[in-house]
Amino acid sequence: MGFASPSHTVVLGAGAWGTALAISAARHGSTRVSLWARDPAQAIAIDRERENRRYLSGLALPEDLRVVSGEAAPWVAEANLVIVATPMAALRGWLSELRGLTVPVAWLCKGFERAASPDEPGLLGHEIAAAVAPDVSTGVLSGPSFAQEVARGQPTALVAASAHAEVRDALVSAFHGPTLRVYANDDVAGVEVGGAVKNVLAIATGLCDGLNLGLNARAALITRGLAEMTRLGLALGARAETFMGLSGLGDLVLTATGDLSRNRQVGRLLAKGQTLDEAVASLGHVAEGVYSARTVAQRASRLGVDMPITDAVVELLEGRLRPDEAVAALMGRDPKTEGL
Ligand SMILES: NC(=O)c1ccc[n+]([C@@H]2O[C@H](COP(=O)([O-])OP(=O)(O)OC[C@H]3O[C@@H](n4cnc5c(N)ncnc54)[C@H](O)[C@@H]3O)[C@@H](O)[C@H]2O)c1
Numbered sequence: 461m462g463f464a465s466p467s468h469t470v471v472l473g474a475g476a477w478g479t480a481l482a483i484s485a486a487r488h489g490s491t492r493v494s495l496w497a498r499d500p501a502q503a504i505a506i507d508r509e510r511e512n513r514r515y516l517s518g519l520a521l522p523e524d525l526r527v528v529s530g531e532a533a534p535w536v537a538e539a540n541l542v543i544v545a546t547p548m549a550a551l552r553g554w555l556s557e558l559r560g561l562t563v564p565v566a567w568l569c570k571g572f573e574r575a576a577s578p579d580e581p582g583l584l585g586h587e588i589a590a591a592v593a594p595d596v597s598t599g600v601l602s603g604p605s606f607a608q609e610v611a612r613g614q615p616t617a618l619v620a621a622s623a624h625a626e627v628r629d630a631l632v633s634a635f636h637g638p639t640l641r642v643y644a645n646d647d648v649a650g651v652e653v654g655g656a657v658k659n660v661l662a663i664a665t666g667l668c669d670g671l672n673l674g675l676n677a678r679a680a681l682i683t684r685g686l687a688e689m690t691r692l693g694l695a696l697g698a699r700a701e702t703f704m705g706l707s708g709l710g711d712l713v714l715t716a717t718g719d720l721s722r723n724r725q726v727g728r729l730l731a732k733g734q735t736l737d738e739a740v741a742s743l744g745h746v747a748e749g750v751y752s753a754r755t756v757a758q759r760a761s762r763l764g765v766d767m768p769i770t771d772a773v774v775e776l777l778e779g780r781l782r783p784d785e786a787v788a789a790l791m792g793r794d795p796k797t798e799g800l
């Protein structure tokens with residue numbers, strides 16, 4: 461694997477995760493980093509305060525991290541690596557804009573596109589890239605990582621997944637550092653399915669903990685959730701071992717048990733009686749599981765993959781089951797043998 465440092469990394473999107481990774485990469489200095497914010501006023505505030513108070517408060521930006529806004533094209537034109545750090549809903553638009561680019565492009569979002577209709581289920585990032593920017597060398601950076609911990613420099617391990625060696629190498633060069641290990645993987649489908657499905661499962665474990673169902677129930681949800689995540693991944697062409705790695709089991713454990721998770725918080729708030737709209741509004745950040753759940757269920761159903769936990773989350777999010785009824789639906793299923 462080559463480790464030539466990309467000289468300039470441009471991060472498009474100044475939410476919690478884009479800001480945290482920009483801080484981390486700028487701090488260890490293997491690359492010059494520019495953080496691009498969609499809202500010019502937000503960019504000015506971040507630059508003046510040297511802190512992203514809206515999305516990542518209390519964490520100082522390194523001196524040489526540049527914050528920019530306005531037309532993105534001039535910044536992209538001088539990048540050696542472009543990172544799309546938006547929610548999943550904005551990925552298609554950015555990849556269309558980046559069509560024709562000759563430097564590596566990677567995204568940080570974890571999810572499926574929201575299903576537009578039952579006939580048109582949403583896609584994973586690499587499927588969107590194949591459809592709208594097939595000429596660009598793309599990849600995804602994923603794995604168990606709360607933005608606040610990465611920005612504080614707490615030890616973290618990520619996965620750089622791409623079919624292209626130059627993309628994996630660029631991600632490792634830009635982000636691997638003293639407190640952030642970046643492992644390379646070429647199983648993009650596996651890494652993306654893990655990152656998308658764990659968000660849906662974290663809503664389920666948040667609900668379980670919010671209802672005080674106990675630690676046994678949470679362990680059961682995580683374990684059976686891993687089985688259903690793996691089943692979907694295999695049906696989409698992923699490798700089984702990927703689900704035992706950082707972007708599968710690792711991220712599932714973090715998100716399903718860590719109170720910093722926005723998806724887990726949605727489940728807890730629903731258990732306390734909030735509506736979905738109230739729960740989502742109170743977060744102030746994106747919770748991708750809310751938008752991915754229906755697509756996960758639709759794609760699984762088309763492939764003949766059984767995903768009972770995901771199905772129960774969809775019923776809950778769409779208001780057809782109350783929290784206690786969702787639990788009863790899961791527990792009331794027929795006995796079966798353990799395994800995939
Ligand atoms: N926060 C984390 O700890 C974390 C960790 C790993 C992965 N992720 C994933 O990263 C993605 C982003 O999460 P986040 O925590 O940064 O979300 P966030 O809610 O904190 O911020 C989202 C940011 O995206 C910006 N944005 C929205 N649409 C945009 C567009 N079209 N162009 C440019 N910017 C746009 C918003 O203005 C905002 O700054 C999600 O898919 C999430 O699952 C988050």
Ligand SMILES: O=P(O)(O)OC[C@H](O)CO
Pocket residue numbers: 570603604605606659662711714715720721722723724746747748
């Ligand atoms: O806060 P969440 O639930 O979006 O999870 C954040 C990261 O994906 C954890 O790896």
